[in-house]
Amino acid sequence: MELPSTKFLILAGVIILNLFLANLVYYNDKKNATNRVFAVLGIVMSIWLFSIYLSVTPVANLFWTRVTVCLATFMSVTFFLFAHTLPKDNLQLNKKKFVIILIGTLMIAFITLSPFTFTHVEEIDGALKTVPGPGMLPFALFTTFFSVSAFYFLFKKFKCSLGKEKKQLGFILSGIFLMLILIITTIMIPIIIFNNDFFIQFAPLYAFIFLAMTAVAILKYHLFDIKIVATEILVFVLVASLLVEGFSSGSAKQAIFRTSFAILVSILGVSLVHSVTKEIKQREEVAHLAQSLEKANLRLQEIDKQKTEFLSIASHQLRTPLSIIKGYIELIEDGAYGKPTRKMDHVLHDMDSSNEHLVKLVDEFLDITRIEQGRTKYTFEPRDMVALINGVVKELTEKSEEKKMHIKWTPPKDTCIIPMDEEKIRHVVFNFVDNAIKYSEKGTVRVELAEEEKGITVRVKDRGLGFGSEDQANFFQKFYRGENVKGTNVTGTGLGIYVCRKFIEGHNGKVWAKSKGLGKGSEFGFWVPLSSS
Numbered sequence: 001m002e003l004p005s006t007k008f009l010i011l012a013g014v015i016i017l018n019l020f021l022a023n024l025v026y027y028n029d030k031k032n033a034t035n036r037v038f039a040v041l042g043i044v045m046s047i048w049l050f051s052i053y054l055s056v057t058p059v060a061n062l063f064w065t066r067v068t069v070c071l072a073t074f075m076s077v078t079f080f081l082f083a084h085t086l087p088k089d090n091l092q093l094n095k096k097k098f099v100i101i102l103i104g105t106l107m108i109a110f111i112t113l114s115p116f117t118f119t120h121v122e123e124i125d126g127a128l129k130t131v132p133g134p135g136m137l138p139f140a141l142f143t144t145f146f147s148v149s150a151f152y153f154l155f156k157k158f159k160c161s162l163g164k165e166k167k168q169l170g171f172i173l174s175g176i177f178l179m180l181i182l183i184i185t186t187i188m189i190p191i192i193i194f195n196n197d198f199f200i201q202f203a204p205l206y207a208f209i210f211l212a213m214t215a216v217a218i219l220k221y222h223l224f225d226i227k228i229v230a231t232e233i234l235v236f237v238l239v240a241s242l243l244v245e246g247f248s249s250g251s252a253k254q255a256i257f258r259t260s261f262a263i264l265v266s267i268l269g270v271s272l273v274h275s276v277t278k279e280i281k282q283r284e285e286v287a288h289l290a291q292s293l294e295k296a297n298l299r300l301q302e303i304d305k306q307k308t309e310f311l312s313i314a315s316h317q318l319r320t321p322l323s324i325i326k327g328y329i330e331l332i333e334d335g336a337y338g339k340p341t342r343k344m345d346h347v348l349h350d351m352d353s354s355n356e357h358l359v360k361l362v363d364e365f366l367d368i369t370r371i372e373q374g375r376t377k378y379t380f381e382p383r384d385m386v387a388l389i390n391g392v393v394k395e396l397t398e399k400s401e402e403k404k405m406h407i408k409w410t411p412p413k414d415t416c417i418i419p420m421d422e423e424k425i426r427h428v429v430f431n432f433v434d435n436a437i438k439y440s441e442k443g444t445v446r447v448e449l450a451e452e453e454k455g456i457t458v459r460v461k462d463r464g465l466g467f468g469s470e471d472q473a474n475f476f477q478k479f480y481r482g483e484n485v486k487g488t489n490v491t492g493t494g495l496g497i498y499v500c501r502k503f504i505e506g507h508n509g510k511v512w513a514k515s516k517g518l519g520k521g522s523e524f525g526f527w528v529p530l531s532s533s
Contacts, residue, residue, distance in 0.1 A: 076143040083150035175210040235269030432460040440464030459525035476501040
C-alpha cells in the first residue's frame, strides 16, 4: 500500500483542526450569528482545501480546478459576512442586501463552473496545465472586492476597540492578512498572469497560518476558553496519530481499523468538547450575572448616597422653621401677646406636641445623614450610667403616668462609671424606654442594669405588643416597621432603633431585641464595654 505524502498529511491535519474549531465555535452559542457564520466559513474552507488538493492531481484536473474556484467564491463572501457581523449576535445585513449578495455569488459561482473560467487542459513541459478563460476576471474582481471589504470592516473595528478586544482582533487580523497576501500573491496572480499553479499545493499552509494566529489569540488573550482549546488539541492529536499510524502501516486492514477507530474517537471528542463548552458557558453566565449584580449594587449605593445627601439638606432646612415655631408657641403660652384662654392653652399644648414630634423626626434624619456620611463624632468621657438612667426615667415618668403605666427602676447603691458619649447613650436609653411606653397599653416597664462580660448591660422590658421571629432579625434595620404594629394607631419611621444600633456600635457594643411572641411583651437591650478602645 502506497504511503500518503507529506502534503496530504498536512492537508488532513489542517482540515481536521479547522473542522474542530468550526464545531467548537458553533456549539459555544448556536444562536449567535457570528458563531454560525464562522462555522460555515470553517467548513467551506476545509472543502476548498480538499478540492485544491484534488485539482493538482492528474485525474479530473479541470473539473476540480473549477470546483476550487467556485468554492473560493463562497469562501470570500462568507469571510465578508463573518467580518461584517463580528462580534454581534445577529446578522448585520438587511434582507435586501443579503439577497443581492446571494444572487451575485450564485452568478459568479455558475460562471466559475463553466468553461468561461478554465477553458481546457494543456500539456506543457510534460505536465497538465489548466488554461484560464475570460470568466476569471469577474471572479477575481468579485472575490477581491469582498475579501478587501472584509479586511476593511475588521480593521475598522480594530481601531474602535480597546484593551483585550483590540489585542484579539490584532492577532486575528494579522493571521487573515498574511493568509490573503499569500493567496493573492502566490496563487491568484501567478495563475492569472503567468499561468502557473505551482503554489496551489501550499494553500493548506496558508490556511494554517490563519489558524495559528487565531490559536495565539486563544492561548495568550483567551479569545475562547483555554479548557476548550486543550480538549480540542487532545482530541486532534489522538485522531491525527491514529490516521498517520493507519496510513503508514502498509496494511489495508490496519488502515481501515485505525481509520474506523479514529472516527469513533472523533465522535467521542466532539461530545467531550460540547460538554466542556456547555460547562464553560454556564460558568460565563454565572460570571455575567455576578457582574450585573455588582453594577446594580454600585448603582443602589449611589442612589442611597444621593438620598442621604437629600435628607441632610432637607433636614437642615426644616430644623430652622420648626425651632421658630417652637419659640412662638412658648411666647404665646407665656402671655407675650396677651393672656391665652384655657381653650387656647389646650390648642397650644397640642401644637407644641406635634412640633416636638416633627423636631424629633428631623433630628433622626440628621442623625442618619451624619452616620452614613461618616460625620458622627463621639466624645468619650467617664460618666455615671446610673445617673443617666435616673434622668431618663424621671423625664418619662409623666408620659407613663398619662397611660396609667409605671416605670420600675431600682438603681444600684454604687455608681457605674464607664467611658461613653453621654448624649448618644442617653439617646439610646430614652428611645428604648419611650418605645416601651408607646407600644404598651398597660403594665410595668422594667429598666435593669447589670455588669456582665467586662461590660455594662441595660435591659428595658415591657408587657406590650411583642413581636414574632420574622421581626427579630430586622428590627434594627433602617426604615423597618415590624409586623406587630401594622393595623395599629402607633406611628413611627423605623429610624429610631437603627440610630440606636449605630450609636452602640460606635461604642464597640451590641444591641438586641427579644420577645416570646405577639402580645407577650418584649425586651430591648444593649451592652457596652467597661473600657473604650
